[in-house]
Amino acid sequence: MYPPAQSVVLVVVDGLGAISLRSHAGHARALTGSMTKKDVAHSVFPSTTAAALTSIVTGVWPGEHGLVGYQVLDAPRDILVNQLSGWENEGIDPLTWQAAPTIFERAHANSHQSFAVGAAAYAHSGFTQATLRGAKFVPATTPRSHVETAYEIAQSHPGSLVYCYLPQVDKAGHKHGVASGEWVAALEDIDAALAARIPPGVGVLVTSDHGMIDVSSNRQVVLEEPHLEGIRHLGGEPRMLHAYLEPEADADVVTTRMRADLDGMADVISREEAVQSGVFGPVVTEASASRIGDLLVIARGAWALYDGTAADQRARGMVGQHGALTPEERNVPLVRLGAFAR
Structure with a gap:
């Protein structure tokens, strides 16, 4: 009190x-x-x-x-x-x-x-x-x-x-x-x-x-097209990405590939896993759920992950980061x- x-x-x-x-x-x-x-x-x-x-x-x-x-x-x-x-x-x-x-x-x-x-x-x-x-x-x-x-x-x-x-x-x-x-x-x-x-x-x-x-330059990883196959939009920010899949994409295939590509750098979980774990809180509204990525890519340690295909690359090179x-x-x-x- x-x-x-x-x-x-x-x-x-x-x-x-x-x-x-x-x-x-x-x-x-x-x-x-x-x-x-x-x-x-x-x-x-x-x-x-x-x-x-x-x-x-x-x-x-x-x-x-x-x-x-x-x-x-x-x-x-x-x-x-x-x-x-x-x-x-x-x-x-x-x-x-x-x-x-x-x-x-x-x-x-x-x-x-x-x-x-x-x-x-x-x-x-x-x-x-x-x-x-x-x-x-x-x-x-x-x-x-x-x-x-x-x-x-x-x-x-x-x-x-x-x-x-x-x-x-x-x-x-x-x-x-x-x-x-x-x-x-x-x-x-x-x-x-x-x-x-x-x-x-x-x-x-x-x-x-x-x-x-702080994320040093050698831990700022750029994801190019081969890493992003099956992903329609990549939102969030470098330490917590929302990956929204193409309608025809196989979620299991994309998840398995991303986990292998980012082993040791990030955890890759599904929207359902995130909601059930309560990480977004005890209540997740329908509107909120629609804004959460099909997959969440959560950086470990001092790593950051960038969309190399994005037109806007202004976030590249930021030293201090957050989101994870x-x-x-x-x-x-x-x-x-x-x-x-x-």
């Missing part, structure tokens, strides 16, 4: 794994100063922003809210849809594609105001409409301005819920890796922002959607500050 608070600020630091945070504790003293071994939560599967952020702000698993990966199949139209940036281009309705009520809508129903502090560029995106509906969007720029704005809103609106999203660590990690100076600098900026004085009566929870693992099941990707901090401090 958390101590009582007049208002609550939920800070989500995108891409900040608990293991990476602890290994860089000297660069994040404000955040880790009172962090104990118990101050850890677990991300969902796949451990990717679209799925995990949506679970944070709805309180349900991906199998229920329907954002089951970075890029998934819209089966009626037979196209892949990017769950972060493809809403407008692909004509996806945020209100029906993600139908689970948000925590902000539930707060409003109980007469509590909600606010979301983020970059102005996100204010009107489809993903924002899918995940932050019910909250008033407030733009900010730097990590410090995000946090200070969130605290000011919480103080001036008693009983409110304020969501504060910080993407800088994730961006630095993808481009440079968790072991980089750029990543450490982004962490230091966020930690400095979180060192700001918290107003009395404001409870703060700091968490993340997922962690990250390693502790580095799934263990995230859950730190209490302000009125919630132990």
Whole structure:
């Protein structure tokens, strides 16, 4: 149980794994100063922003809210849809594609105001409409301005819920890796922002959607046409691929071949196996199931798998990656500050 608070600020630091945070504790003293071994939560599967952020702000698993990966199949139209940036281009309705009520809508129903502090560029995106509906969007720029704005809103609106999203660590990690100076600098900026004085009566929870693992170039495997025979679409992302088969493909043949090709690098399981195992949560709706690949290719260790036939190869060469099941990707901090401090 958390101590009582007049208002609550939920800070989500995108891409900040608990293991990476602890290994860089000297660069994040404000955040880790009172962090104990118990101050850890677990991300969902796949451990990717679209799925995990949506679970944070709805309180349900991906199998229920329907954002089951970075890029998934819209089966009626037979196209892949990017769950972060493809809403407008692909004509996806945020209100029906993600139908689970948000925590902000539930707060409003109980007469509590909600606010979301983020970059102005996100204010009107489809993903924002899918995940932050019910909250008033407030733009900010730097990590410090995000946090200070969130605290000011919480103080001036008693009983409110304020969501504060910080993407800088994730961006630095993808481009440079968790072991980089750029990543450490982004962490230091966020930690400095979180060192700001918290107003009395404001409870703060700091968490993340997922962690990250560095993948060296010699472990970035490109799948060419012979590897992909029988596969119509390859969605997901390099550490967790959704493979959607051609209607005439023999699933057993494709599965056997992929398991042999990727032995030691990835686990290949069927949609049915994934659903039955509960990896997408205890409830998987019909809509969600239609977006899950016929086969899931889940990277082991520090491997990443790329579609060599795709027109867009911008993801090739990313250092920090996520989406799979390693502790580095799934263990995230859950730190209490302000009125919630132990």
